Amino acid sequence: MDKLTISRRQLLATAAVGTVGAAFFGAAPASAKGAGKDSKGFRLTVLGTTDTHGNVLNWDYFKDAEYDDAQHNDVGLAKISTLVNAMRAERGDCATLTLDAGDTIQGTPLAYYYARIDPITGAKAPIHPMAAAMNAIGFDAAAIGNHEFNYGIETLRKFQSQLHHPLLCANALDWNTGKPAFPEFVLKKVRVGDHQGHSAGHRHDDGNGEYITVGIVGLVTPGCAIWDKANLDGRIKFNGIVEQAKIVIPKVKQAGADIVVVSCHSGADTSSSYGDALPWPENASTLLAQQVPGIDAILVGHAHLEIPQRFVTNTATGKQVLLSEPLKWGERLTVMDLDLVSERGRWQVASSSATVLNANTVSADEKVLALVAKQHEKVRSYVNGVVGTSTAAMSAATSRYEDTAAMDFINYVQADAVKKALAGSPSAGLPILSIAAPFNAAAAIPAGNVTVRDVAGLYIFDNTLLGIVFTGAQVRAYLEFSASYFKQVSGTGPFTPDQLTNAVTPTAPNGTPDYNYDIMGGLGNSAATSLTYDIDIAQPVGSRIKNLAYGGAPVTDDQQFVIAINNYRQSGGGNFPGVKTAPVVYNAQVEIRQLIIDWVTAAKVIDPTAFASQDWRLVSAGQPITITG
Numbered sequence: 001m002d003k004l005t006i007s008r009r010q011l012l013a014t015a016a017v018g019t020v021g022a023a024f025f026g027a028a029p030a031s032a033k034g035a036g037k038d039s040k041g042f043r044l045t046v047l048g049t050t051d052t053h054g055n056v057l058n059w060d061y062f063k064d065a066e067y068d069d070a071q072h073n074d075v076g077l078a079k080i081s082t083l084v085n086a087m088r089a090e091r092g093d094c095a096t097l098t099l100d101a102g103d104t105i106q107g108t109p110l111a112y113y114y115a116r117i118d119p120i121t122g123a124k125a126p127i128h129p130m131a132a133a134m135n136a137i138g139f140d141a142a143a144i145g146n147h148e149f150n151y152g153i154e155t156l157r158k159f160q161s162q163l164h165h166p167l168l169c170a171n172a173l174d175w176n177t178g179k180p181a182f183p184e185f186v187l188k189k190v191r192v193g194d195h196q197g198h199s200a201g202h203r204h205d206d207g208n209g210e211y212i213t214v215g216i217v218g219l220v221t222p223g224c225a226i227w228d229k230a231n232l233d234g235r236i237k238f239n240g241i242v243e244q245a246k247i248v249i250p251k252v253k254q255a256g257a258d259i260v261v262v263s264c265h266s267g268a269d270t271s272s273s274y275g276d277a278l279p280w281p282e283n284a285s286t287l288l289a290q291q292v293p294g295i296d297a298i299l300v301g302h303a304h305l306e307i308p309q310r311f312v313t314n315t316a317t318g319k320q321v322l323l324s325e326p327l328k329w330g331e332r333l334t335v336m337d338l339d340l341v342s343e344r345g346r347w348q349v350a351s352s353s354a355t356v357l358n359a360n361t362v363s364a365d366e367k368v369l370a371l372v373a374k375q376h377e378k379v380r381s382y383v384n385g386v387v388g389t390s391t392a393a394m395s396a397a398t399s400r401y402e403d404t405a406a407m408d409f410i411n412y413v414q415a416d417a418v419k420k421a422l423a424g425s426p427s428a429g430l431p432i433l434s435i436a437a438p439f440n441a442a443a444a445i446p447a448g449n450v451t452v453r454d455v456a457g458l459y460i461f462d463n464t465l466l467g468i469v470f471t472g473a474q475v476r477a478y479l480e481f482s483a484s485y486f487k488q489v490s491g492t493g494p495f496t497p498d499q500l501t502n503a504v505t506p507t508a509p510n511g512t513p514d515y516n517y518d519i520m521g522g523l524g525n526s527a528a529t530s531l532t533y534d535i536d537i538a539q540p541v542g543s544r545i546k547n548l549a550y551g552g553a554p555v556t557d558d559q560q561f562v563i564a565i566n567n568y569r570q571s572g573g574g575n576f577p578g579v580k581t582a583p584v585v586y587n588a589q590v591e592i593r594q595l596i597i598d599w600v601t602a603a604k605v606i607d608p609t610a611f612a613s614q615d616w617r618l619v620s621a622g623q624p625i626t627i628t629g
Helices: 008-014 077-091 110-118 129-139 153-162 239-252 285-291 366-383 405-421 450-456 474-485 594-601
Strands: 042-048 096-100 142-143 172-174 183-194 210-220 236-238 259-265 298-301 307-313 320-325 333-341 348-359 386-390 432-436 448-451 466-469 520-521 531-537 547-548 561-567 583-588 616-620
Touching: 042 077, 042 210, 042 259, 042 298, 077 096, 077 129, 077 333, 077 366, 096 210, 096 259, 110 129, 110 366, 129 153, 129 366, 142 210, 142 259, 183 239, 210 239, 239 259, 239 285, 259 285, 259 333, 259 348, 285 298, 285 307, 285 320, 298 333, 298 348, 320 333, 320 348, 366 450, 386 450, 386 594, 405 432, 405 466, 405 520, 405 561, 405 594, 448 450, 450 594, 466 474, 474 520, 474 531, 474 547, 474 561, 520 531, 520 616
Parallel strands: 042 096, 096 142, 210 259, 259 298, 298 320, 432 561, 531 616
Antiparallel strands: 042 333, 172 236, 183 210, 307 320, 307 348, 333 348, 386 448, 432 520, 466 561, 466 583, 531 547
């Protein structure tokens, strides 16, 4: 772990100063907007995380090394703890609240291990490492995220019981009664002392002094109903975020809240990945701010975006609502400053501001490290442990220019998962195809023993799996677009790989990256379920796909197929044609990497002869190309 440190003064330098003035760090503003001569002021600081996804330590379990990325981000609650402690020391523990906006117990081998390998619901009943870390930090409340339902209600309930703070979700309703399945909100009291300043507030109600009552509401994207249908049907249903907030926010006000902060696991920009399957959008935080009066600030989650500060005008009141979303995995901590004024005994927000702090500026909290040290080592042993064997070695080294068993394996597992999920549905009878990109040339499955890390190397991104419906014409158009990855050549070579791949295109002036070349395959190596095609790179882009066939018969334009596809591609990543508007028939938000690990763990043996076949090839004017080097 790195040992970089940050001083309290540095923290203040990075924190946004409220519009009332730089001097107002809890002190009464001299002339806050709307404040009369008898008014007094107080600064409440709301700290926020979201989408931590099982990250406690700054560790990449699949690499078995400290986490790092191109931007040199750090991850994990241990670093967030250091930031939170520093902010509480500066602003006053009693004048801060710490919230989370969901997606906590899924996303890393650490989280998976305590859901499936040594489950918190099991006989040993270990405490979930995320619960241990959050308790040590001292969160005041957290919202439920959609991924909280991935491991079933029993696991979620156990996790809930281990937390020292409430787990909120106002729009998750009991299937039969329609009553809240989780707490809708919580009221937190902050006592304002005789001297306004960062040490003026008090957490505990001792019956003396003046209090600010903060209502904290939790909401989640209703897409949970689709993504975790198997875990939720008959047990929990969902109302729309805006629709439920219109019911709950007045209740919070009636309960005595002066200020209302919503922890909302739903992105800021209105969109949905589930089309018309539900009447409400997946990402509704902006609509929430616009359409529901009485909200002062929203901690946003779900979208994995960084939005330090955004203001949205409520259409009913004209009031500016503050939104902030910190980056995923504990890479950032949101700091929202609400500058409050009291007039005639009523507290309200005079102005507000927000920023985010970067976890890579601090060292990890030793207290949190110690809490999870044994669990961390158990999981390291797990990912380095053998989960199966392979009858033959598989390498992805040549996958960008020739058909390989490694890519066939990914496509087989994806297609098989979608096929099983669609059983009994209207789409069950459609042929299944799958796409995979050769984005890790170093990936290799050895012959013999195979570890979790070996399998994870085949799929290095955190993509989830969807199923969409394509026509035969759309399959062809998709493959034509993918084939623009190759440079146009004449003759059959021999060529080096670099003479053929990473072509410059109008949208890729520096060359098409490997991850934007998709290989499409059928379900296994059976002739009846195989997709076969040639890519003739002597031809111009748009005219390269030849001999496209499924089950040995030419693909017709009006044929229908289900395509197993990752969420990055389906949402428009790479600008592939047809994907964003194609009907979605499967979206359980299952991580593809974990899906492959689970498949090997269950099957025990990887036998390439069961799924590998020659499905596509590069040709020039119909003749096979020779590639060397």
